Amino acid sequence: xxxxxxxxxxxxxxxxxxxxxxxxxxxxxxxxxxxxxxxxxxxxxxxxxxxxxxxxxxxxxxxxxxxxxxxxxxxxxxxxxxxxxxxxxxxxxxxxxxxxxxxxxxxxxxxxxxxxxxxxxxxxxxxxxxxxxxxxxxxxxxxxxxxxxxxxxxxxxxxxxxxxxxxxxxxxxxxxxxxxxxxxxxxxxxxxxxxxxxxxxxxxxxxxxxxxxxxxxxxxxxxxxxxxxxxxxxxxxxxxxxxxxxxxxxxxxxxxxxxxxxxxxxxxxxxxxxxxxxxxxxxxxxxxxxxxxxxxxxxxxxxxxxxxxxxxxxxxxxxxxxxxxxxxxxxxxxxxxxxxxxxxxxxxxxxxxxxxxxxxxxxxxxxxxxxxxxxxxxxxxxxxxxxxxxxxxxxxxxxxxxxxxxxxxxxxxxxxxxxxxxxxxxxxxxxxxxxxxxxxxxxxxxxxxxxxxxxxxxxxxxxxxxxxxxxxxxxxxxxxxxxxxxxxxxxxxxxxxxxxxxxxxxxxxxxxxxxxxxxxxxxxxxxxxxxxxxxxxxxxxxxxxxxxxxxxxxxxxxxxxxxxxxxxxxxxxxxxxxxxxxxxxxxxxxxxxxxxxxxxxxxxxxxxxxxxxxxxxxxxxxxxxxxxxxxxxxxxxxxxxxxxxxxxxxxxxxxxxxxxxxxxxxxxxxxxxxxxxxxxxxx
Amino acid sequence: xxxxxxxxxxxxxxxxxxxxxxxxxxxxxxxxxxxxxxxxxxxxxxxxxxxxxxxxxxxxxxxxxxxxxxxxxxxxxxxxxxxxxxxxxxxxxxxxxxxxxxxxxxxxxxxxxxxxxxxxxxxxxxxxxxxxxxxxxxxxxxxxxxxxxxxxxxxxxxxxxxxxxxxxxxxxxxxxxxxxxxxxxxxxxxxxxxxxxxxxxxxxxxxxxxxxxxxxxxxxxxxxxxxxxxxxxxxxxxxxxxxxxxxxxxxxxxxxxxxxxxxxxxxxxxxxxxxxxxxxxxxxxxxxxxxxxxxxxxxxxxxxxx
Numbered sequence: 004x005x006x007x008x009x010x011x012x013x014x015x016x017x018x019x020x021x022x023x024x025x026x027x028x029x030x031x032x033x034x035x036x037x038x039x040x041x042x043x044x045x046x047x048x049x050x051x052x053x054x055x056x057x058x059x060x061x062x063x064x065x066x067x068x069x070x071x072x073x074x075x076x077x078x079x080x081x082x083x084x085x086x087x088x089x090x091x092x093x094x095x096x097x098x099x100x101x102x103x104x105x106x107x108x109x110x111x112x113x114x115x116x117x118x119x120x121x122x123x124x125x126x127x128x129x130x131x132x133x134x135x136x137x138x139x140x141x142x143x144x145x146x147x148x149x150x151x152x153x154x155x156x157x158x159x160x161x162x163x164x165x166x167x168x169x170x171x172x173x174x175x176x177x178x179x180x181x182x183x184x185x186x187x188x189x190x191x192x193x194x195x196x197x198x199x200x201x202x203x204x205x206x207x208x209x210x211x212x213x214x215x216x217x218x219x220x221x222x223x224x225x226x227x228x229x230x231x232x233x234x235x236x237x238x239x240x241x242x243x244x245x246x247x248x249x250x251x252x253x254x255x256x257x258x259x260x261x262x263x264x265x266x267x268x269x270x271x272x273x274x275x276x277x278x279x280x281x282x283x284x285x286x287x288x289x290x291x292x293x294x295x296x297x298x299x300x301x302x303x304x305x306x307x308x309x310x311x312x313x314x315x316x317x318x319x320x321x322x323x324x325x326x327x328x329x330x331x332x333x334x335x336x337x338x339x340x341x342x343x344x345x346x347x348x349x350x351x352x353x354x355x356x357x358x359x360x361x362x363x364x365x366x367x368x369x370x371x372x373x374x375x376x377x378x379x380x381x382x383x384x385x386x387x388x389x390x391x392x393x394x395x396x397x398x399x400x401x402x403x404x405x406x407x408x409x410x411x412x413x414x415x416x417x418x419x420x421x422x423x424x425x426x427x428x429x430x431x432x433x434x435x436x437x438x439x440x441x442x443x444x445x446x447x448x449x450x451x452x453x454x455x456x457x458x459x460x461x462x463x464x465x466x467x468x469x470x471x472x473x474x475x476x477x478x479x480x481x482x483x484x485x486x487x488x489x490x491x492x493x494x495x496x497x498x499x500x501x502x503x504x505x506x507x508x509x510x511x512x513x514x515x516x517x518x519x520x521x522x523x524x525x526x527x528x529x530x531x532x533x534x535x536x537x538x539x540x541x542x543x544x545x546x547x548x549x550x551x552x553x554x555x556x557x558x559x560x561x562x563x564x565x566x567x568x569x570x571x572x573x574x575x576x577x578x579x580x581x582x583x584x585x586x587x588x589x590x591x592x593x594x595x596x597x598x599x600x601x602x603x604x605x606x607x608x609x610x611x612x613x614x615x616x617x618x619x620x621x622x623x624x625x626x627x628x629x630x631x632x633x634x635x636x637x638x639x640x641x642x643x644x645x646x647x648x649x650x651x652x653x654x655x656x657x658x659x660x661x662x663x664x665x666x667x668x669x670x671x672x673x674x675x676x677x678x679x680x681x682x683x684x685x686x
Numbered sequence: 687x688x689x690x691x692x693x694x695x696x697x698x699x700x701x702x703x704x705x706x707x708x709x710x711x712x713x714x715x716x717x718x719x720x721x722x723x724x725x726x727x728x729x730x731x732x733x734x735x736x737x738x739x740x741x742x743x744x745x746x747x748x749x750x751x752x753x754x755x756x757x758x759x760x761x762x763x764x765x766x767x768x769x770x771x772x773x774x775x776x777x778x779x780x781x782x783x784x785x786x787x788x789x790x791x792x793x794x795x796x797x798x799x800x801x802x803x804x805x806x807x808x809x810x811x812x813x814x815x816x817x818x819x820x821x822x823x824x825x826x827x828x829x830x831x832x833x834x835x836x837x838x839x840x841x842x843x844x845x846x847x848x849x850x851x852x853x854x855x856x857x858x859x860x861x862x863x864x865x866x867x868x869x870x871x872x873x874x875x876x877x878x879x880x881x882x883x884x885x886x887x888x889x890x891x892x893x894x895x896x897x898x899x900x901x902x903x904x905x906x907x908x909x910x911x912x913x914x915x916x917x918x919x920x921x922x923x924x925x926x927x928x929x930x931x932x933x934x935x936x937x938x939x940x941x942x943x944x945x946x947x948x949x950x951x952x953x954x955x956x957x958x959x960x961x962x963x964x965x966x967x968x969x970x971x972x973x974x975x976x977x978x979x980x981x982x983x984x985x986x987x988x989x990x991x992x
Contacts, residue, residue: 033921038788038798038912039882040925040932042946046939437765442745457770463742486745486765624955 007078015073018066058679064672071665075658094130096148096187098178099123099155102196103162104139104169105545105582105611107222109197109229110313113164115222116195120159123193123220124152134181135159138174139167140546140608148181166316166545166582168608169202175209175217175626182215191216197223200617201610203625211627219619228258230265230283230310231612232320237541239327239355240295246326249295252307256283257612265310269293272304281309298326302602304584317612321584321604322541329358330534333373333380335388337413338365343383343510346517350526357536374399378534384411384508387420397423401498405533410471411508425479425495425504429472432489438466438514442486448494450482450503450528460521467491467514470507501533542604548578551587554601560590566605579605743767778835778871779813781806781822781843784879785830786856787927793911794971801970802878802907803847808974809876814840818874822846825861826854835873855927858883858891866894878905880912882927885953889961896961904958906951906967913969915943 006012037043101120107113120135127133127150135146135158146158175194182190192211196202198221211217231254238249250269256262263282268275276296283289296303307320332351336344344363351359364373366385374380374395382388391399400406400423408414408424412431416424441462446455454460473490475481482503483491494503507513509526516522530536543549551561551573563571566583572590579585587601623629746755746766759767783806789799810820814837821835822843831850833843858879869875875895881888895902911917917936924931951967958965 033919034931035917035921035923036791036926037923038791038880038909038926040923040928040930041882042943042950043923043932043934043939045946046942437763440745442747457742461742463744484747486747488747620952620955624959628959629956 005080006074007080009077011073011076011078014076015070018069018073061672061675061679064668064675068665068668068672071661071668075662075665077658079657079661094132094187095128095189095191096182096185097123097127097131097133098136098181098192099133099159100136100138100142100174100178100192100194100196101159101162102139102169102174102194103137103164104199104202105164105166105316105607106169106197106199106314106614108164108314108316109227109614110224112197112222112224116197116220117159117162119193119195119220119222121156123195124155124159127152132185132187135162136174136177136181137162138170138177139165140170140173141167142174142177144177144181148185165580166605166607167580168544168546168611169196169199171196171202171622172204172207172209175207175211179209179211179215183212189216190214191218193218193220194619194622195220195222197221197614198616198619198622199611199613200615201613203617203622205625207625209626215627217623217627219623221616221619223614223616226259227614228260228262228312229256229314229317229612229614230262230312231255231257231314231317231609232307232309233288233609233612235307235320235322235541237324238295242297246298247295248298248303248324249292250305250307250322251290251292252309252320253288253290254281254283254309255288255612256285257614259285261285261287262310267291267307267309270306270308271296298324301325302600304602304604314612314614316582316607317609319582320542320606321582323584323602323604324541325539327356327358328539329360330378330530330536331376332359332361332530332534333369333377334361334363335366335369335380335382335385336363337383337385338367340384340510340512343508343512346511346522347381347383347509347526350517350523351530353523354527356538357531359530371395374404377404378536379405379407379530381407381409381509381530382414383409383510384413384512386413386415387417392417392420396420397497400500400502403499403535405500405530405535406502407529407533408502408504409509410473410504410506411513412469412471414471423495423497423502425493425502426473426475426490428504428506429474431469431471433469435468438468439470439485439487439489440466441483441491442488443484445480445482448480448482449532450492450525453524453528454521460524461519462521465514465516465519465521467507467516469513473504473506501535503529503533542606543579544608545579545582545605546608547605548576549603551575551577554587554603562588562590564588579603581605582607742770744770777818778869778873779810779818779820780835780869780873780875781810781820781847782862782865782875782877782879783822783824783847783850784856784858784877785824785826785850785852785854786880786882787826787852787854788856788880788882789907790852791909791912791926792970793909796970797852798880798907798909798970799850799852801968802905803850805905805907805968805974806847806876806878807844808978810840810843812978813874823861823865823868824850825856825865826852827857827860829861829864832868834868856882858888862891863894866897869895869900872899872901874901874903876903876905878907880908881906881950881954885950885957888954889957892963893961896963903964904966906954906965908947908967908969910969910971913944913947915940915947 099120101116103113107116124133130150132148132150133152133155134144134148135155136142137145145162146155149155171194175192178192182192192215194217196219198219233253233255235250235252238251240247240249252267252269254265254267261282261284263280265281265283266278267281268278270276277293279291279293281289281291303324305322305324307322309318312318334344334347348361348363351361362373366382366388369388369390371390373390377399380396380399396406397420406423410428414428416428421427444451444454444462446452454462467485470485470489470491473493475490475493478495480494481490481492482494485491490506492503492505494501496502507516509517511517551563552575560572560574563573563577564586565571566581566585571577582605585603585605587603589600743756743759744767746768750768754768756767756769759765783802785799789802790797792798792800806822810822814820817837819835819837820840820843821833823832824830824846831846833839833846858881877892877895883891892902892904915936917934920933920935922931923934955965955967
């Protein structure tokens with residue numbers, strides 16, 4: 004605001020007299036102890052007695068009337084910041100960095116953020132240029148540097164809140180590079196966001212150059228109660244040959260007030276299954292379990308909804324459930340020893356993710372048909388089966404099958420099939436005296452990776468008393484060695500499949516490994532790796548990228564229908580940018596037409612639910628190297644005014660209202676003072 | 687003492703009010719309550735691999751450092767075994783606590799010294815859990831108590847913190863200079879003070895601590911009344927340390943005072959950040975989690991550098 008005739012304001016000094024007299028009437032009553040008067044001493048001390056004023060309302064009325072009339076004579080008008088910017092001299096490069104992550108959908112945050120962006124655009128002078136950068140997890144230059152304010156305003160108006168998470172690093176880097184390219188004298192960036200703490204790790208390598216200005220505009224609300232569903236878990240059970248799933252949803256209350264009677268609803272395939280009431284403490288989580296339902300189709304889509312709050316995006320959680328696909332195993336054993344499969348079959352029976360379906364067949368009875376549709380074939384101390392000869396076994400492995408050979412004295416391998424084994428098996432070594440231990444494990448390999456951390460698997464307890472020597476080739480990978488350096492396990496990849504040879508058996512004839520705790524996880528890891536098992540994902544997070552062809556296991560074009568109904572044809576990577584369920588269907592004729600349609604549930608990043616703000620000054624200090632470069636602006640929820648969009652003439656009409664209000668106050672004051680003066684001589 | 691949560695809830699420790707914590711007399715219990723709860727709320731382990739725990743033996747294989755062979759085991763078994771540890775490094779953690787009289791100020795139930803003791807105890811507990819050697823120094827215008835860093839000194843440090851009284855005038859320059867001679871080995875130093883000095887003087891005083899490559903984390907403890915100056919009645923204000931009295935009309939002083947204290951904090955933020963010192967201003971009305979976060983992130987950085 005400015006004044007056309009500011010010298011009239013001098014008259015307002017008259018008001019200071021009664022106010023001054025009022026303020027100095029004080030009595031020092033008590034002594035307050037304060038840690039240090041270091042700062043108090045720097046403030047000029049003003050003394051200090053004042054007369055008592057009996058009629059506050061009257062005094063205020065008179066002062067206000069006087070000030071209003073003085074202000075009216077000074078002709079106030081609302082001046083656009085652009086004029087000030089022009090007066091400051093030189094062109095300006097402004098980058099408006101606007102956060103449109105999912106959390107900005109909270110209450111009126113987005114509206115306030117857009118208002119702040121419009122206000123920043125309005126501050127542009129005639130020669131100033133501005134760029135609009137929209138960011139969530141990534142940043143994009145939505146509108147390149149331009150002086151056209153109308154286009155910038157239009158770009159802000161059509162911008163929408165997306166479903167992605169917040170990261171300040173990429174946006175600030177982009178702003179820094181835009182400012183770095185500019186030749187303008189003044190380089191400024193305005194960061195408009197809710198300043199979620201989760202978006203700033205502190206390790207982002209963003210540094211603004213000398214002379215750049217970063218102004219944070221926070222739209223964060225001081226009290227942000229929010230209920231979110233960060234994840235769901237599934238408990239599977241089998242009943243009458245059908246699989247049933249019990250869904251448990253975790254509900255988080257991110258607010259500082261406890262909430263009760265929050266309705267939590269489970270919907271399956273669009274049908275409401277059950278609604279429960281949850282009670283959640285302040286800043287706490289609760290768990291709600293629903294009644295079980297039957298998984299009667301390849302993909303069952305479900306949704307959990309919890310309560311209502313200003314951020315509805317995280318009150319919904321989508322998921323998909325598929326029937327558990329068991330991993331089919333063929334375990335070949337020696338007919339001489341009926342108990343040789345005991346430990347392996349017991350270990351494989353104890354697994355739920357995945358379920359291993361094991362068929363134990365004596366090696367003498369195996370037929371080529373036994374290999375069909377098996378994920379993994381295990382030879383436990385058996386001679387090479389005649390059914391696998393003539394390339395049958397090789398064909399099985401090359402087409403993606405897994406082969407685990409636990410070599411013992413009975414193991415034989417024909418020369419013609421030698422290219423299947425990772426090396427050449429040699430004679431047995433007897434270590435009965437002390438027993439060998441596994442001295443080296445390749446923790447970089449998927450089989451041993453889970454044992455990498457300390458106390459995550461004690462291999463030193465197991466003793467191997469006998470093993471076969473194995474001479475590996477240059478292309479074979481040694482996974483483990485005994486303490487004398489001999490190979491304990493090696494791998495070779497053949498076609499799409501994998502072959503692993505263990506130089507000792509997996510029963511208790513050669514070692515006490517099956518009696519050690521490490522046995523169970525080791526066997527599970529071996530079989531999962533060889534069977535190329537990947538746990539099906541029940542949901543993904545916005546921002547992740549999926550390979551459609553890998554997902555559908557068919558190389559062809561697929562029609563992807565996004566949650567908003569958009570149709571995209573894709574055969575390769577697809578970025579999941581929306582919250583909801585993506586449908587992936589065959590695009591037309593051809594092989595893919597026979598493939599089953601897929602569904603992908605996508606949810607927002609759980610970090611978006613945590614609205615705890617970072618201090619904008621902290622972020623500015625980290626980026627600019629200065630503690631407070633520009634005063635942080637916090638927009639109150641009621642701060643949007645329509646007066647900002649009025650033209651210059653209308654802004655100058657303010658003096659009329661002031662004059663009218665001042666005169667009205669004087670009239671009221673006259674009436675009041677007349678009444679009061681009846682009993683008093685002076686007021 | 688935390689929220690009355692029902693069976694299905696799991697409250698995080700970051701919401702434990704310092705005033706409620708003040709009811710716990712035992713510092714170790716308090717530190718454990720806050721840190722363990724905080725870690726539960728954090729959903730990640732705060733350990734960064736620093737420990738000297740023996741993990742397991744394994745057979746010697748060609749290429750192993752022969753210095754790691756367990757010769758005693760060799761003598762018994764006639765075989766070579768190598769001892770494996772979870773990690774081999776640990777560090778010194780020293781708490782430097784200001785006991786100047788101004789630290790005894792508290793407008794809302796808890797004094798700055800009490801809050802600083804809680805904070806120090808929590809950080810020491812966290813450090814001790816990570817097998818760091820824990821020690822501390824309390825000082826006002828000179829060093830009051832010195833607990834050398836050791837793996838066994840956690841309880842001694844808590845005892846020292848418990849007994850700490852802020853009774854004399856404070857000064858930073860002399861005691862910090864004396865302290866810098868104590869720290870021969872690279873350490874994590876956590877300095878907790880209310881910093882009533884000129885920012886340049888503070889920085890000059892702190893600089894010697896940085897010379898030995900110490901990682902310095904600074905907590906600036908302030909009471910809400912010092913930040914807001916939320917007094918209403920005109921009164922005489924007495925300086926806790928000097929005893930000087932000044933008549934003050936808070937209404938007319940407040941804005942100027944807030945500007946000055948804000949300027950002081952900003953100056954400290956800038957200067958500390960220029961010298962790569964972690965600075966955190968803590969308000970005694972706020973929970974301890976933010977301070978713990980600062981410490982953890984600094985510790986994590988240090989581990990990464992190694």
